[in-house]
Amino acid sequence: MSLLVINARLITIPAGSDDPGYIERGWMRVEDGRIAAIGAGDPTDSKADEVLDVDGAFVAPGFVSSHSHLFTSGLRGLGVADTLYGWCDSMLGLTAHATPDDIYWSTLHGALDFLGNGVTTAYNFTDPQQAWESMVDGKRVGNAPLRGTDYHTRQADGCLDAGLRFVDSIGMDVTAGTDDEIFARFEASVAHTRGMDPDFALGASIMGQVQWSPRQEAAELEVEAMRRFGVTNQAHFLESPEAVPLQQSKFALYRDAGALGPDMMFGHFIQTTPEIIEQAAAGGASMSWQPASNGRLASGTALVPEMLAMGMKVGMGLDDQACTDVSDPWQNMRMGIAMQRARTKDPLSMMPELVLRLHTLGAAEIMGVADRVGSLEVGKFADFVVVDPRRPDVGPLWHPVRSYVLSMGLRNLTGVYVGGVLAARDGESTNPLEAPQV
DSSP: OEEEEEEEEEEOOOTTOSSOOEEEEEEEEEETTEEEEEEESSOSOOOOSEEEEOTTOEEEEOEEEEEEOGGGGGOTTSSTTOOHHHHHHHHHHHHTTOOHHHHHHHHHHHHHHHHHTTEEEEEEEOOOSBOOOOOBTTBOOOOOOBOOHHHHHHHHHHHHHHTOEEEEEEOOOTTSSOHHHHHHHHHHHHHHHHTSOTTTEEEEEEEEOTTTOOOTTHHHHHHHHHHHHTOEEEEEESOSSSSHHHHHHTHHHHHHHTOOSTTEEEEEOOSOOHHHHHHHHHHTOEEEEOHHHHHHTTOOOOOHHHHHHTTOOEEEOOBOHHHHSSOOHHHHHHHHHHHHHHHHSOGGGSOHHHHHHHTTHHHHHHHTOTTTSSSOOTTSBOOEEEEOTBTTBOOOOSSHHHHHHHTOOGGGEEEEEETTEEEEETTEEOSTTSOOOO
8 A cells, every 4th residue: 555645844853864854845655554755845756545635734753662661551640749669669569460451451551542642663661470569778579479471461462452563571570480480481472572563563672670679690681681582671770769879789780791782771870870871881782761750750860961972872761651641752852851951051952853863763773673663764664643733823833843842742743653554643543442432
């Protein structure tokens, strides 16, 4: 099937450039779900199975969230008076009793919500098979009950059934069983993900748990799994303001295990030191920045401009609906801009063009999927949003790309396309599994 998009304000976010790739009036041809051609003005060939005339609306890459927990979308409003560990207790204390079917529907709900809000690809941390256990002074025992493999696989199923592209992040739960049992359990989950449609299940990854784990060998086991199964790793790390010296001391566990490289991502990475940032950047590790979540949980502000200056790759994530409340990528970008500028007292420390790149191609890059998603370029999946600056009218577009970031929002989002197929209209998914509006 072919789709021709015409009369579009295109924002392409090309790779290898800081330019946002803005075309004032352009077109895009989609063939069999991928971008076949892009140009300015009118297309030379106007024939297509479907012509989408957006009449001056923005057409930009679907947002990519490099750090998400989709199963939490039914847990909004919990732990509002808490920082990270207390919030986790209030939220994950509930999912500790969830069934595989419960967690499937929760994940499906979260994935459909992402699509309705313009997020077409997500790095999805699944709720681990080992149930949540409360932290005491930043530590835990590690003896919580273990659930079956289907508790994980049903979460991957929920993403696929929603029509969301995703990287499936799997907890190794290294305190549950022998090392052989740990690797076998992880291998079974990876095999399930790799057996799914590769156009949607973009990869498998480890949910790094060294920050949480009482086991000294946790980092070594994760690195062994990375090498044995060819997967990436993203660790929640240096996030919460509690027990900071203990958290910082665990960085050496990843460093000494040989984890620092392009396949290693640090999520949040707030309670850092200059030495930690320098070593992580020198090793080739990246980080995922969640400004809305970091503000909501009073975690602090990551030193993103400094990390970028050191050559560290950075992506942006929405985290989850339980700590960003509304899965709004525009809100996430604007909060990021405001937090960095307030911290540095320098408006140039976070510009709109940069934050848009971090929430699209930058996120795809650290996830290892930038060859398929994150920008509007020939050969990539045709995942895009249609954003109308006149619904409601935001006024003159003195600088269109900056207005797109600073003045647009969910109220302007009229369409979300995945592979050139309409996935959501005016905030509502077109998926038949979407809950009916009553």
